[in-house]
Amino acid sequence: MIHEIIAVGPLQCNCSIVGDEQSREAMVIDPGDQIEDILAIVQRHGLTVKQIVVTHAHIDHVGGAMKLKAATGAPILLNLKDELLLKMLAVQATWIGVPNPGKVTIDQELRDADVVCAGALRATAMHTPGHTEGSTCLYFPAQQKLIAGDTLFAGSIGRTDLPGGSYRKIMRSIHDRVLALPDETIVVPGHGPLTTIGAERQSNPFLVGTPDQRLITSADDL
Numbered sequence: 001m002i003h004e005i006i007a008v009g010p011l012q013c014n015c016s017i018v019g020d021e022q023s024r025e026a027m028v029i030d031p032g033d034q035i036e037d038i039l040a041i042v043q044r045h046g047l048t049v050k051q052i053v054v055t056h057a058h059i060d061h062v063g064g065a066m067k068l069k070a071a072t073g074a075p076i077l078l079n080l081k082d083e084l085l086l087k088m089l090a091v092q093a094t095w096i097g098v099p100n101p102g103k104v105t106i107d108q109e110l111r112d113a114d115v116v117c118a119g120a121l122r123a124t125a126m127h128t129p130g131h132t133e134g135s136t137c138l139y140f141p142a143q144q145k146l147i148a149g150d151t152l153f154a155g156s157i158g159r160t161d162l163p164g165g166s167y168r169k170i171m172r173s174i175h176d177r178v179l180a181l182p183d184e185t186i187v188v189p190g191h192g193p194l195t196t197i198g199a200e201r202q203s204n205p206f207l208v209g210t211p212d213q214r215l216i217t218s219a220d221d222l
């Protein structure tokens, strides 16, 4: 599998370009910004983008999706539970001081357990609400690789203080879904360095301790 990661935009969102070596078909995950740079990587590998997958509708992850769609013709996949956030892109732009990217439309609903394909590549969508209502991780079982969006980071978890966020839900998503994956699974978070499920299970300060203690320490969502 071809896998390039480029940190894009002022918040340095990790955009993944994932390609099938045989068919040269590819998917781009979280094209937040710098579409020219993403397209240069696509072209360097001789890839054809077949899917544009967005883990959640925060502007730093979705801001460049329409531009990439215009350049490639690939559909935009996003969980519909983030539609409200998608309609707030102008407001989100003022949060981080970037230009309003304009209206982004979803071409295909991305639901839990949906399988996203590019050539022989197969990824399973895991709906993991908490950072946002529609937050979704993308798991490549053959490669044991998880594109985690802003649900899980190396040594941290996604913030839950923005509209649609819920500490209780993100903890449930991480424990019930993400940590159910094998320890060897490589995690590509939405920002920052790569990690593994095993490393986070063992040392992520948000995840160690008993479940009861973790929930009591949070005043959020009560």
Ligand SMILES: [Zn+2]
Binding pocket: 056, 058, 131, 150
């Ligand atoms: Zn986010």
